[in-house]
Amino acid sequence: MNFDILLKIIIIMAPLSLAALGGATSIYAPMQHHTVDVEQWVTAREFLDLFAIARVTPGPGSMLGTLIGWKVAGLAGAIVASLALYLPSSALVFGVGQVWHKHRGKRWHTALENGLAPIGCGLLFAGVLTLGRIAAEGVVQIAIIPAVAALMMFWPKLHPFFFLLGAGLICYSVYLAGF
Amino acid sequence: METVPSRVSLLSLYRVFFEVGLFSFGGGLVPWIHREVVDVRKWMSNEEFLSGVALTQVMPGVNSTNTAIYVGQRLRGLAGASTALLAMLTGPFCAVLLAAVFYQQLLGLPGFQAAMVGVAAAAIGMLLRMGIVSARVTVKSLPPLLMMIATFAAVGIFRLPLIPVVCVMAPISVAIAWFLSAPKAAAVAEDAE
Numbered sequence: 001m002n003f004d005i006l007l008k009i010i011i012i013m014a015p016l017s018l019a020a021l022g023g024a025t026s027i028y029a030p031m032q033h034h035t036v037d038v039e040q041w042v043t044a045r046e047f048l049d050l051f052a053i054a055r056v057t058p059g060p061g062s063m064l065g066t067l068i069g070w071k072v073a074g075l076a077g078a079i080v081a082s083l084a085l086y087l088p089s090s091a092l093v094f095g096v097g098q099v100w101h102k103h104r105g106k107r108w109h110t111a112l113e114n115g116l117a118p119i120g121c122g123l124l125f126a127g128v129l130t131l132g133r134i135a136a137e138g139v140v141q142i143a144i145i146p147a148v149a150a151l152m153m154f155w156p157k158l159h160p161f162f163f164l165l166g167a168g169l170i171c172y173s174v175y176l177a178g179f
Numbered sequence: 180m181e182t183v184p185s186r187v188s189l190l191s192l193y194r195v196f197f198e199v200g201l202f203s204f205g206g207g208l209v210p211w212i213h214r215e216v217v218d219v220r221k222w223m224s225n226e227e228f229l230s231g232v233a234l235t236q237v238m239p240g241v242n243s244t245n246t247a248i249y250v251g252q253r254l255r256g257l258a259g260a261s262t263a264l265l266a267m268l269t270g271p272f273c274a275v276l277l278a279a280v281f282y283q284q285l286l287g288l289p290g291f292q293a294a295m296v297g298v299a300a301a302a303i304g305m306l307l308r309m310g311i312v313s314a315r316v317t318v319k320s321l322p323p324l325l326m327m328i329a330t331f332a333a334v335g336i337f338r339l340p341l342i343p344v345v346c347v348m349a350p351i352s353v354a355i356a357w358f359l360s361a362p363k364a365a366a367v368a369e370d371a372e
Contacts, residue, residue: 170297
């Protein structure tokens with residue numbers, strides 16, 4: 001019976017793995033539909049709580065799937081859900097990477113690399129803006145973004161963990177101060 | 180610059196990505212990987228890393244784990260890719276289950292969520308810094324600059340969907356890079372050996 005549930009987890013999560021274009025955000029909606037509406041593994045409220053947990057813990061947002069697997073079938077469910085969510089897309093990336101790395105040094109490969117790099121750069125800045133909109137709760141939170149960027153320019157050797165910790169403490173103090 | 184790095188051990192690969200995975204809050208993983216792999220350890224060049232970011236972003240899956248696979252594969256093939264992926268997920272997997280056990284208490288802590296927003300903001304700052312550093316290395320002439328700005332504007336400002344934008348921008352940008360590479364094609368080929 002347990003195996004049936006594990007199989008079901010795979011059937012739901014594996015296609016989502018390949019559908020996760022542009023990251024985990026694109027599969028929240030279908031994941032909610034399957035696990036809450038159809039299978040009723042978790043309630044809508046539980047789904048939101050699990051979503052919040054996935055957001056505040058380290059790691060990608062698709063850890064939400066891991067949590068649902070855990071909720072439904074314990075540790076085995078968590079492991080199966082994680083594998084189902086990561087293996088299909090990872091295999092695809094690896095396959096494309098094989099072709100990519102094999103042709104290193106050819107002129108078309110260099111052109112691809114030089115052509116794609118500025119696009120990767122543009123996407124980075126776009127990510128700053130998109131994520132910044134979410135974090136922009138107040139002046140302090142917004143100011144942290146360029147401040148951390150500038151400080152990291154000056155002290156590139158300093159471990160990024162200190163910046164994360166410092167920023168967390170600052171915002172905690174702001175919260176305590178009641179702004 | 181374009182040298183195949185001396186054999187990176189799977190253990191150091193695991194250590195780097197385990198740490199990145201464990202300390203990554205609020206989506207700041209790709210710049211962190213960039214810092215470790217390009218800046219600190221010099222396992223690959225900036226162009227190589229960035230083109231990998233662009234390449235793996237248009238594929239399904241999470242950007243950070245896709246980038247980890249790309250780096251691991253480049254350095255150690257299948258074993259490297261599997262090690263990097265596993266390392267990236269070990270920490271978050273344990274953390275998320277631990278948090279799930281204690282989540283009522285955690286979310287109930289006053290100021291916890293406020294602090295997490297600050298952590299996320301710092302992670303975005305890391306992303307900004309990586310963008311600036313990368314742009315300085317990558318953008319050596321006007322065409323790549325325009326490509327970068329256009330991509331940023333389309334996805335960041337006008338919020339157009341990422342996949343179609345990349346599908347339009349990439350061929351243009353690559354075609355330009357192809358023509359720019361023409362006069363010094365020999366030098367490029369030499370570089371690669």
